Amino acid sequence: MNKKIWFRDLGLRDYKDVWEYQENLFQETVDLKIRNRREELTLETLNYLLFVQHPHVYTLGKSGDIDNLLLNEKQLAAKDAVYYKVNRGGDITYHGPGQIVGYPILDLENFFTDIHKYLRFLEEMVILTLADYGVTATRSDGETGVWLDVGTPFARKICAMGVRASRWVTMHGFALNVNANLGYFDNIIPCGIRGKTVASLNVELGVERVDEEKVKAKLLHYFARLFEAEIVAQNLEAEKLPL
Structure with missing residues (x-):
């Protein structure tokens, strides 16, 4: 099992470009696994973890309800935001500057199949x-993600x-609000859950940034630590990685 994870910090990138980049890494891994099985090979699959920030964008998961987006096309443009329906699980969410988005593209057979x-x-x-910042966060039963004051x-x-x-190959991932503009969440029903709001770490700490x-x-x-993995950082420029 290969527990080495190639880490790439992409900086601020367009959502669609990074989605396509994820898809390429994902499909390469899936294709290699199919080849291994078909030809009875044992070629090693690779694991990746991408960190990125996106310009303002709303994305709707495959089981989501478009009615949870409260803006029309003209209003989206006025807020300098775009919208995509994507192939992840979950409902609608927002990505934007000040948010750390993580996309693990892992072959879980290198770790655990669960x-x-x-x-x-x-x-x-x-x-x-x-x-580590003194903020107590927990899970909420039946609601994937990380919550405060459940x-x-x-x-x-x-x-x-x-x-x-x-x-057993993953893509998409998590979005942690660190210095996020929470006003953009007012334009959706986040994750399709009514009556609950969102938080950002800087607001919780009472600091500007x-x-x-x-x-x-x-x-x-x-x-x-959790995945018992070795993280290997890759520099996009030095490695001449396409994106």
Whole structure:
């Protein structure tokens, strides 16, 4: 089993470009697994973890309800935002500057074959990271993601999650609000859940801005620990990786 994970920080990138990039990495891994099975080979599959920030974008999962987007095309344009229906699980969510988005493209057969455990590990990575900032975060029964003040009238989501998996290969992932403009969430019913709001780490800490590089480092640390993996950083320019 290959527990090495190639990490790439993509910076600020268009959502559609990164979606296509994910799809390419995902399909390469799936195709290799099919070839291994067909030809009785044991070629090693690769694992990736991408960090990125996107310009303002709303995405709707394959089981989502378009009525949870409260803007029409003209209103989207006025807010300098775009919309895509995508092939992940979950309903509607928002991505934008100040949010750390993580896309693990893993062959889970290198780790464990359990999607439920995979999602819980992603949640735990965020919960442990927030704990380092003195923020107590938890899970909410029946609602994937990471929440604050669950069971109170003030319950709010700080990290959304939605994944796709085929042949135990994953894509899409999580979005942690660090310095997010929460006003953009007013234009949707986040994750299709009414009556609950969203949170951002800087607001919870009462500061103007949280150092996002430090948050990324903590996420990577806990990701590696939970998955018992070796994180190998790749520089897009130095490696001449396409995107």
